[in-house]
Amino acid sequence: MNVLAREFYRRDAVRLARALLGKIVVHETREGVVAGRIVExxxxxxxxxRAAHSxxxxxxxxxxxxxxxxxxxxVYFIYGMHWCLNVVxxxxxxxxxxxxxxxxxxxxxxxxxxxxxVATRDEHLLRGPGNLCRALGVTREQNGHDFAASPLFIADASPIPASQIARTPRIGVDxxxxxxARPWRFIIGASPSVSGKNLVRRVGK
DNA sequence: AGGAAGATCCGCT
DNA sequence: GCGGATCTTCCTG
Known part of the structure; x- marks a missing residue:
């Protein structure tokens, strides 16, 4: 498993958001190793x-x-109940x-x-930013952690072809x-794990 | 010191 | 589709 190096992340957030699709997030925890493929x-x-914390x-x-x-x-806490995981x-x-x-x-x-x-299909265990953190075991403890190092890291995988990617406006930033309205949400359209609706326009070449 | 709002989720209607 | 849960963070006075 090839861990992504620091340089991979050194680009603007829109390009990084797209490039991260298909990569593998791994968290080695006491209860066991959990891993998933990024689809949204x-x-x-x-x-x-205006939608950014910064x-x-x-x-x-x-x-x-x-x-x-x-x-x-x-990692930040939201709505009194949920954690959200971001990549700087x-x-x-x-x-x-x-x-x-x-x-x-x-x-x-x-x-x-x-x-x-909660009773749900396997494909939905990591669907939604709050659920994702809950299932991965991510909380404030992981804030500031280096994604190039254990126990929480991101591994490389083949790039996703543009034909399989769609983009939409971001959720919850009305x-x-x-x-x-900016189309800065990226999804692998065919994935059953994507939240909300999948449609909307394709990413151009 | 106090309050409002939030990059959400789930269950119920 | 709607609202309740629940609390940190930040801004205002």
């Missing part, structure tokens, strides 16, 4: 993006890792990130199911004005 991502583009250059204890080097985990993109001091919204389960199905504590 969203890009958050720094100070100019909008306007806002810098707080919470989003501090967005300002750090690329390839690290930005771009250069140090350029606060961009990619939200991981859904994976296809590959390994550790039993562990994921136990953590979720408050972001003009930025709400």
């Amino acid at each position: 991502t969203e890009a958050y583009r720094g100070p100019a993006d 909008y306007g250059g806002r810098r707080t204890a919470r989003n501090e890792v967005m300002y750090g080097p690329p390839g690290h985990a930005y 993109a771009a250069e140090t001091d350029v606060p961009e990130a990619v939200l991981l919204r859904a994976l296809e389960p590959i390994e550790g199905i039993d562990v994921m199911r136990a953590r979720r504590g 408050y972001a004005g003009a930025d709400a």
